[in-house]
Amino acid sequence: MMANTAREEMLDKVRAALKRTADSSVAPIPATARIAPRTAGNAEAELASLFSEIEKLGGQTQRLENKADLEAALRELVATESIKKATLWQTAELKAWGVEDALRSIGVGIISPYASNREVAECDLGVTGADFALPETGTLVLRSSIEQPRTVSLLPRVHLALIRPVCLRADLHQVFEEAKHAGYFVFVTGPSRTADIELTVTVGVHGPKTLCVIALP
Numbered sequence: 001m002m003a004n005t006a007r008e009e010m011l012d013k014v015r016a017a018l019k020r021t022a023d024s025s026v027a028p029i030p031a032t033a034r035i036a037p038r039t040a041g042n043a044e045a046e047l048a049s050l051f052s053e054i055e056k057l058g059g060q061t062q063r064l065e066n067k068a069d070l071e072a073a074l075r076e077l078v079a080t081e082s083i084k085k086a087t088l089w090q091t092a093e094l095k096a097w098g099v100e101d102a103l104r105s106i107g108v109g110i111i112s113p114y115a116s117n118r119e120v121a122e123c124d125l126g127v128t129g130a131d132f133a134l135p136e137t138g139t140l141v142l143r144s145s146i147e148q149p150r151t152v153s154l155l156p157r158v159h160l161a162l163i164r165p166v167c168l169r170a171d172l173h174q175v176f177e178e179a180k181h182a183g184y185f186v187f188v189t190g191p192s193r194t195a196d197i198e199l200t201v202t203v204g205v206h207g208p209k210t211l212c213v214i215a216l217p
Contacts (some may be wrong), residue, residue, distance in 0.1 A: 011211045038136055040170030047165055047215060055139025057190025059211040065216060070162075071102040073214055077125075078106050081158050081210060087120050088127035093200045097216070099127055114155045126156035126208070130163045130188075132175045137189060140213070141175050144184035153186055157202045159208035161188070163215050175206065 015021060032069055051061040059147050062073060077083065086096055088106050100110055103125075118127070128148065132141040140161055144150040153159050169175050179185055192207025 029127055037173060038171040040168070043165045043168065046168045046170075049135035050133055050138055050168065051213070052216075053135065054190065054213055055138075055210070057138055057211075059138070059190050059213060061213050061215075063215045064217070067097055070097060070099070070214070070216065071105070072103050074099070075106050075161065077158075077212060078103070078108055080127045081124065082092065083108055083124040083158065085109045085111055085123045086125035086127060087113045087115070087123045087152055089113065089149070089154065090128060091129055092106065092147075092161065093129055094127065099162070103127075113152050117151060121153045121155040123156040125158045125160060126154075127162065128153050130161050130167050131179070131185070132169045133163055133167045134169060134172060134175065138172075138186040141179065142186045142188065143179060143182045144186065150184060150186050152186060154207055157208055158210040159188070159191075160212045160214065163213060164217070165215070173200040 011022075041049075046065070049204065051063070061147050064070060064073060067070055086103050087110070088099055088103075089112060094100070104110060108125070111119055128142055129142040129201075131143045133139070134141070140163070142148065142150070142161075153161075170179075188211065190207055191211045194202050
């Protein structure tokens with residue numbers, strides 16, 4: 001009850017400042033405030049735009065011509081980032097691509113994504129897919145579910161997202177429409193960045209220090 005009273009008092013002050021009442025009609029949005037939805041180009045152009053934005057944010061990108069090249073790409077990433085332990089989503093797509101088996105064959109230890117947060121955070125690599133990708137901002141959108149634990153993209157120091165052109169979306173409103181029934185989803189725009197009160201930016205304090213995005217056909 002106290003919370004509701006405080007809320008009403010705050011709203012009354014706002015209304016008074018605006019010279020409005022609780023019954024006042026909502027003013028129409030000016031035409032100049034409306035921005036038309038972005039129109040998508042062809043898949044090649046959209047993927048190029050996505051990769052360009054990700055790279056501007058400090059992310060790494062790679063496009064593979066076929067799935068057979070994935071193991072070599074994983075091997076290169078493991079060597080470059082000194083990956084010892086990894087965790088990954090348990091989706092049918094990642095299983096079909098043989099990601100876990102490929103990592104094991106390289107010598108990487110696999111930790112269950114359902115292990116404790118500490119164990120997942122101690123992994124060097126978290127591998128996910130992506131439900132949506134926004135080329136305009138280089139943003140990946142990841143739904144959270146039993147097969148797609150959000151800790152996989154948030155806790156390990158390196159986040160690898162394997163995507164396909166089918167996940168590209170021209171505009172954010174499309175993502176919200178398709179994901180409106182999702183209980184939780186994560187927006188990933190580059191490696192994790194944190195700035196203190198003096199605006200000193202530090203990478204990787206509250207999330208992955210490295211973001212790698214590999215596009216598969």
